Amino acid sequence: MVSWAVQLGEFDIQVRPRPAIKSQTLADFIVESTAPATEPAIMENNRGPTEQSGEIHWTLHVDGSAGKTVRRVGVVLHGPEGFTLEYALRLNFKASNNEAEHEALLAGLSLATDLGARKLKVYSDSQLVVNQVNGTYEAKGPKMKRYLQKVKEKLQRMGEVKILQVPQDMNN
Template identity: 80%
Template structure:
């Protein structure tokens, strides 16, 4: 699914005008995902750009033990699920996780039972979608998804009016994860 040219700064920037057309004239959706795991908590960030300027930003707080790579997979699963529910056509996914991108694209082997289950879940999600290209980008081209993942990982963060999902269990332990539009329990804190 990966092309040899790799993403350019123009094609990978999160602040790029969404819904741009490529040479074929088809509208692409773009998805930026990032995961974060540290001493203060774990989180995932998703930024989906669609046609006509549509943008959805989505932070997820992970209330379970997860490595950084597992948080990266949670972000990817949430983003793919969201894009599928919104019937995104051609989708370009940008992640700064070398490991996750290369496992999904088949260049790296997933090791360990949890990583294998995450990879399998992503492949199942990709089966229900149209054309998807997953590319690795430098961290500085994934700033907004990174900020959302870090914000979600802070247990004391006040989200204001931002809708935030809190996952109690890994997506690989559930039959279905991140069902949209907004059918799960949502936490919205107003200031």
């Protein structure tokens, strides 16, 4: 899905919000899109409920792409019981491919944090970004250092997060 979002991003597709949503339709959407509630066993540093055993696993696939005229980001978040959220962004500023990959990771982590993911596996096809975050590579240049700092700040607000590199054709 990420690759489709990236490919379709080069077309000027605009999404317009509906003018009004009736209250029952909105309530139905929230019920269908919300992860099932679990009984919290403990509160951890005021960050929200966690489970002592069998914590819910989330997976996040991120991908970014930058060309001369189009810069895109795709995020797919898989939550408990088959919950899936797909997210595509067009970057309205000049960015390198590595910066687009960092933007994808930041967008995905923000989304996962907002939805309450505590145990997360992140998949990216960017060798540079994965190894910078895992500490194998050093971030060079002021922009890359700022991106890495922002990613690490987001990771500190989450529970257990593993970031793995996957081949490009498996990042979906």
